[in-house]
Amino acid sequence: MLMLWMPKKSSWCLLALAVVLTSLFAGGHQQDVVLAKDMKFKLHSRDLMPLVGFGTYQVRGADLIKDVLDKSFAAGYRLVDSAAVYGNEKEIGIALKELLPKHNLTRKDIFITTKLSPDDQGEKAYDALEKSLKNLDCEYIDLYLIHWPGKHGVNASKEENSVARDLSWQHMVKGVKNGLVRNIGVSNYNVRHMKELLGNNHGIKPAVNQVEWHPHYHQPELLELCKKEGVLLQAYSSLGGSDNRELLDNAEVKTIAGKLGKTPAQVLLRWALQQNIAIIPKARSQKHIEENIDLNFTIPEEDMKTLSSFSQKKYAWDPDTIA
Numbered sequence: 054m055l056m057l058w059m060p061k062k063s064s065w066c067l068l069a070l071a072v073v074l075t076s077l078f079a080g081g082h083q084q085d086v087v088l089a090k091d092m093k094f095k096l097h098s099r100d101l102m103p104l105v106g107f108g109t110y111q112v113r114g115a116d117l118i119k120d121v122l123d124k125s126f127a128a129g130y131r132l133v134d135s136a137a138v139y140g141n142e143k144e145i146g147i148a149l150k151e152l153l154p155k156h157n158l159t160r161k162d163i164f165i166t167t168k169l170s171p172d173d174q175g176e177k178a179y180d181a182l183e184k185s186l187k188n189l190d191c192e193y194i195d196l197y198l199i200h201w202p203g204k205h206g207v208n209a210s211k212e213e214n215s216v217a218r219d220l221s222w223q224h225m226v227k228g229v230k231n232g233l234v235r236n237i238g239v240s241n242y243n244v245r246h247m248k249e250l251l252g253n254n255h256g257i258k259p260a261v262n263q264v265e266w267h268p269h270y271h272q273p274e275l276l277e278l279c280k281k282e283g284v285l286l287q288a289y290s291s292l293g294g295s296d297n298r299e300l301l302d303n304a305e306v307k308t309i310a311g312k313l314g315k316t317p318a319q320v321l322l323r324w325a326l327q328q329n330i331a332i333i334p335k336a337r338s339q340k341h342i343e344e345n346i347d348l349n350f351t352i353p354e355e356d357m358k359t360l361s362s363f364s365q366k367k368y369a370w371d372p373d374t375i376a
């Protein structure tokens with residue numbers, strides 16, 4: 054197995070190489086390749102972040118959390134994506150106590166992401182970070198994201214949103230300095246929000262921007278900016294989100310999947326990965342959990358182009374409205 058060690062400036066170049074190498078697996082060169090489950094991106098802190106993670110939005114209740122995390126660790130996932138607003142941090146913390154030893158893992162083998170609630174944007178951000186860490190009951194959080202560029206209860210057009218997210222960032226920088234969290238980043242930031250933060254980062258550049266990204270919604274300009282700045286773009290709702298089968302049932306996605314001998318979900322996930330974008334699919338069944346990390350194949354260039362040329366429509370909340 055090739056170990057990835059990526060110098061800071063060239064993280065994105067080496068990530069591209071690793072993505073190509075995963076495709077060789079299908080050709081039988083198993084000893085020289087990086088499997089999707091082992092692909093990592095080197096963050097500004099030099100921490101290595103898995104490119105394939107497990108999403109937990111709407112995954113609630115101690116039994117369900119333990120069950121899906123058990124299955125996902127067995128399948129090879131090493132990143133868990135949570136958020137204060139998902140209401141499952143405590144259950145994840147409890148499950149980890151039992152599951153890490155069960156899977157012969159320690160805390161450092163797992164990458165935990167959680168997010169600042171829009172309710173706590175601004176002056177409450179440091180307390181919110183401490184609360185998430187307490188809920189998760191682990192020594193540190195790997196990645197803490199500002200969930201949304203706005204502040205709950207403030208009119209979207211108001212400058213107060215910008216002031217509040219800048220204050221959140223200052224508290225998060227303090228959180229890194231005090232050892233509560235190792236990396237900080239953002240979610241649902243558009244190009245304008247990113248440029249604002251990059252121009253005034255209080256000493257720490259964002260590590261990650263987690264955004265909606267699937268064939269019906271992608272933003273090449275945002276990807277370019279993130280690549281230029283060494284910020285990892287992480288896709289959410291790659292399959293279209295919960296209770297939405299539009300992409301999974303799309304005729305072109307199905308045709309490409311049939312041609313490659315893969316499922317539509319695998320094609321949608323590999324499409325993002327092949328653009329050097331991290332993914333965090335959510336699934337409940339063992340079959341889905343396993344197939345969503347079994348992504349060692351290549352989508353031919355012409356099919357990548359077809360998938361990238363779908364009409365654009367947003368499924369999730371729209372940050373462009375936030376000043």
Ligand SMILES: NC(=O)c1ccc[n+]([C@@H]2O[C@H](COP(=O)([O-])OP(=O)(O)OC[C@H]3O[C@@H](n4cnc5c(N)ncnc54)[C@H](OP(=O)(O)O)[C@@H]3O)[C@@H](O)[C@H]2O)c1
Binds near residue numbers: 263297
């Ligand atoms: N930062 C943000 O604002 C934000 C917003 C949304 C999501 N997220 C994060 O991103 C994660 C993923 O996004 P998402 O939860 O919206 O949706 P998603 O991963 O796009 O889709 C999840 C849905 O797809 C189904 N599914 C999973 N694997 C499948 C497969 N192989 N074949 C067919 N169906 C499959 C799941 O059903 P089953 O559960 O029945 O398997 C579930 O209904 C979230 O869980 C969360 O961690 C972040």
